Amino acid sequence: MSPEGHAASPSEQGALLHIGDAAARAELSVRTVRAYEEAGLVRPSARTNGGFRLYSEHDVDRLVEVRRMKGLALSLGELGELLGLLKRSEAPELLQQAEVTFVVDSLYRYRERADRGIERLEQALADARELHRRVVQQLATVER
Amino acid sequence: MSPEGHAASPSEQGALLHIGDAAARAELSVRTVRAYEEAGLVRPSARTNGGFRLYSEHDVDRLVEVRRMKGLALSLGELGELLGLLKRSEAPELLQQAEVTFVVDSLYRYRERADRGIERLEQALADARELHRRVVQQLATVER
């Protein structure tokens, strides 16, 4: 990928990627990356003078992080909130008492959401395997 | 459920349920059940004179079947096609040669879709568990 030819990709090393490359590395569509920005989830750490979004490796990591979280059916808004909570909870000494309470409460609620999400996924996986089994069996039955 | 009081539910035993009861048993919303009908997935086996949809136990089973299949991201249309293929392949002796070929080909493609869907679910589940772990850990770190 990123073939030689003509391209508008920042010439390697800068560690700053245009949206296309960033999306590719995060295994997301360009549109989705922009949607995540609109939703306040991942903001490119820079822009060119012309207005092109520039993503750092760290930005890409965050994109990946978001993609990975999509399994438990959270809305983009909730997803952003959760990311924020996790970040805030990593430096609890900077939080005021009231904030700690809030963060803990919120995280607690997300833990429950995650529990249910995981159950959902487990069930979906079991169902999918069963369906797969049926398809395979029918293929064998009908033969070729 | 189906509390005594006033209700418009067919009085038990008829084995024919109004949409509300059918939806409840299939663990779907009434709205979703109607959407499945519009998509050609599950058609109630009868209607009252007044136009109320009536679902048999078999219809409910089919609703459940559809719900269970939703894990592998198939569109409602594909889902309907797959259900049809499975049904057709159960009586292969009724199929003409050309049809058999078609059914087998189609099922084969769905088997691949299912493979990928299962991989996706497995990954999503692993990611969800990891996220859950992070949340729990942050909760422990921040303490209460």
Next chain:
DNA sequence: CTCGACATTGACGTGAAGGTAGAGTCTTGG
């Protein structure tokens, strides 16, 4: 400087599902 690949914003489309309204239907208690 030019060319072509890539990006920008904005608007509109889509697919699945929920919401709502207004009118009609059903079962049941009385």
Next chain:
DNA sequence: CCAAGACTCTACCTTCACGTCAATGTCGAG
């Protein structure tokens, strides 16, 4: 038998998370 009121009908609107299209602009290699 009949009214009450829970439930359902159709039709249309809204939301969410993107997909797609169009018109225009930017980037970087040669």
